[in-house]
Amino acid sequence: MLQSLSNSKQHLIIFTRYPEPGRTKTRLIPALGTVGAANLQRQMTEHTISQVKELQQATNVSLEVRFTGGNLQLMQNWLGLDLVYQLQGEGDLGLRMARSLFDAFQSEMKQVVIIGTDCPGVNSRILTKAFEQLHSFDLVLGPAIDGGYYLIGLRRFIGELFANIDWGTSQVLQQTVDIAVKLNLLHTYLSLLADVDLPEDLPIWEQVIKGEVGVWDDRELER
Template sequence: MSKECLIVFTRYPEPGKAKTRLIPALGTQGAANLHRQLTEYTLSRVRELQGERPTSVEVYFSGGNQQLMQDWLGADFVCKPQVDGDLGLRIVSAFDGAFSNGIEGALIIGTDCPDLSAKIMSEAFDGLILHDLVLGPALDGGYYLIGLRRVFPQLFVEIPWGTSEVFAKTIAIASSMNLSIAYLPPLADIDRPEDLAQLKNFEL
């Protein structure tokens, strides 16, 4: 059994509920279609990672249901519903689930960072060998990846999710706890209409 777990956060691509900040630019169907493409693209990079190192993968979803997710993504991935609550609670719950199964290092990623490669994910797992925390900073002030060797719930309390302060606040909490931190390269998330210019391989 793998001692590494990669957790992917996504949502079912339902028009009007997926990529809502992009709806003004793309419309409800266009935003949902882009979310579908980004998720599938991210999972193709995850498969590359699995070809290089033994990694278990779990997809935590919101929206839709178990059957819709499995019909969409197939039997390759274990799909689990995210718990209710803010992003911090959902992250802690997913990490708890992984570590309760004997995992020694876990990463959580989203699906809106097309430059996140299998190589960077592998570097993140390597970073956990010597560090308590691995972070991939997003250019908008958030993070596109977080990795832990065990759960530190304090890292996810009173974080202003969805703002440019997420990364800095997380670093401040981690520093106050004397956690050792490994950093990955900064990458861009695709969240807002102005981010769309960074997409090259997607049909809008």
């Protein structure tokens, strides 16, 4: 499946959705409207990919876009023909992530990282750090302020990390760490970042597009 990728053993998977109005960023529709919310999805995905391409200029990392909504032609028309695209497929988020990781490790990747596009603070430096940490740790997590995670990195397939998780809740990170501890996995954390999911999160995106830093200190967490 991934034979068309470079000979890199480091692989990055981006989870995103085709920006169809009314079907993406739905919690932001009251503030932005259906078209505005879809445009934000489009811009945030493009921003994420730009950060990955910056990473690729310095590091040999292959890239794959796992998408939902739209179709292959629409994705290629949007983001170009030079990317590898795969459908996320059926199931909850955990099953879809587990499937993508299984495929990557079956293709003999040694370090695999998954990110979404909801966290504009993810940049090439953070991605570089994630892959560096995978030399020493079994599991790398990027904690999100809402209790989830914006990044997960592994150096082998561990399906248990994606089962019996209450996806979309503030318990996701802690439940994942609890499983990692039970499995005796060496794990570490990246910087704490904020997702853009709700109208009150929009200033986070505005700061990023103004070129401000996306990593938050304790004062900035008090909203």
